[in-house]
Amino acid sequence: MHEALLRPLSLGAVDVRNRVFLAPLTRMRATAPGDVPNDLMLDYYLQRATAGLVVTEAAQISPQGKGYMDTPGIYSEEQVAGWRRITDAVHEAGGRIAIQLWHVGRVSHESFHEGAAPVSASALPYRNRTTIKGEDGRPQRADCPTPRALATDELPGVIADYARATRLAREAGFDLVEVHAAHGYLLHQFLSAESNHRTDGYGGGLAGRARLTCEVVDACVAAWSADRVGVRISPQGVFNGLDDTAGEPMGLHLAAEFARRDLAFLHLSEPDWVGGAELDEEFRKRLREAFPGPIIAAGAYTPEKADPLLAAGLIDAAAFGRSFLANPDLPARIRTGAPLNTPDKTTFYGGGAEGYTDYPFLGG
Numbered sequence: 350m351h352e353a354l355l356r357p358l359s360l361g362a363v364d365v366r367n368r369v370f371l372a373p374l375t376r377m378r379a380t381a382p383g384d385v386p387n388d389l390m391l392d393y394y395l396q397r398a399t400a401g402l403v404v405t406e407a408a409q410i411s412p413q414g415k416g417y418m419d420t421p422g423i424y425s426e427e428q429v430a431g432w433r434r435i436t437d438a439v440h441e442a443g444g445r446i447a448i449q450l451w452h453v454g455r456v457s458h459e460s461f462h463e464g465a466a467p468v469s470a471s472a473l474p475y476r477n478r479t480t481i482k483g484e485d486g487r488p489q490r491a492d493c494p495t496p497r498a499l500a501t502d503e504l505p506g507v508i509a510d511y512a513r514a515t516r517l518a519r520e521a522g523f524d525l526v527e528v529h530a531a532h533g534y535l536l537h538q539f540l541s542a543e544s545n546h547r548t549d550g551y552g553g554g555l556a557g558r559a560r561l562t563c564e565v566v567d568a569c570v571a572a573w574s575a576d577r578v579g580v581r582i583s584p585q586g587v588f589n590g591l592d593d594t595a596g597e598p599m600g601l602h603l604a605a606e607f608a609r610r611d612l613a614f615l616h617l618s619e620p621d622w623v624g625g626a627e628l629d630e631e632f633r634k635r636l637r638e639a640f641p642g643p644i645i646a647a648g649a650y651t652p653e654k655a656d657p658l659l660a661a662g663l664i665d666a667a668a669f670g671r672s673f674l675a676n677p678d679l680p681a682r683i684r685t686g687a688p689l690n691t692p693d694k695t696t697f698y699g700g701g702a703e704g705y706t707d708y709p710f711l712g713g
């Protein structure tokens with residue numbers, strides 16, 4: 350069943366064995382202090398190594414880029430050693446693995462920054478919440494404060510952090526890096542006119558607002574190679590307090606910029622899984638025209654949603670989030686038409702093995 354999803358694909362320099370990908374999923378189980386990937390995370394990723402491509406949970410590129418409790422980083426040697434064990438295990442199982450590079454920007458809290466305000470494109474009040482560590486060590490929801498605007502002369506440092514993260518990802522054995530420019534985080538805060546009121550050449554029209562994302566991508570390419578770098582965008586919808594329902598022209602602008610650079614892939618996060626409208630066919634066609642390389646799509650995918658889009662050439666792979674979280678052997682279940690386990694929302698974020706590595710395999 351669903352042969353098209355189970356066929357191999359090339360993503361830049363990397364060949365993958367099927368088009369059922371693990372979507373990036375923040376699970377907040379890294380080891381503190383140091384935000385270090387651990388053996389529990391190794392088990393989780395290894396269990397899902399039959400994905401064509403494992404995309405890791407978002408990993409902050411610097412302490413400044415952190416906005417949630419116990420998310421892993423990719424800026425220290427200790428973190429590289431932790432990730433190395435994970436990439437080795439996934440490779441040994443015949444899988445391929447990309448790391449998602451993350452700077453949360455304003456989706457953060459002063460408790461992660463010694464009392465200082467999180468940073469963003471502009472110092473605009475906005476409404477959103479994040480997850481901090483409560484006094485009992487357990488996850489606790491908290492309002493995000495108003496951020497401060499990054500000064501123009503701070504941007505080269507942020508770009509350099511992405512470049513360092515790319516070098517460390519390569520050293521840690523990843524096959525690819527995915528720049529997270531979606532879901533209302535720092536790069537998206539620069540992309541959207543709603544959150545970016547800058548007048549310094551990093552705001553204004555499409556090209557100005559896209560400038561930081563493009564310079565970040567160029568830095569990652571320079572640190573490794575265009576055929577090892579992809580980008581995730583969510584050009585429509587409302588994510589993390591950022592209403593970017595008018596983001597379609599920016600999505601198409603970015604797709605053309607990425608095509609010009611011959612990036613390994615474009616990862617499209619669609620808005621319907623968080624209550625947004627379904628993407629229309631016209632946008633998909635225009636995105637495909639703008640970006641002829643591999644398009645990965647995510648957002649409430651089922652094999653039934655993916656099949657016609659693959660057949661029409663509008664997407665090349667689908668990333669599955671909640672269904673892969675609850676079904677470590679999702680590709681086998683898709684192949685055989687087996688029923689799916691149901692995800693348990695209460696264990697998505699934080700905690701231990703429960704709701705993380707204890708979902709049953711077929712026949713298990």
Ligand SMILES: Cc1cc2nc3c(=O)[nH]c(=O)nc-3n(C[C@H](O)[C@H](O)[C@H](O)COP(=O)(O)O)c2cc1C
Pocket residue numbers: 372373374375376405406407449529531532581618619622647648649650668669670671672697698
């Ligand atoms: C628990 C959870 C954590 C997530 N973490 C991330 C993340 O770290 N990076 C990201 O780009 N998207 C993240 N997402 C979005 C997913 O990658 C995916 O786009 C979304 O879940 C829609 O796919 P689905 O309907 O198959 O679950 C997360 C989603 C969930 C449910």
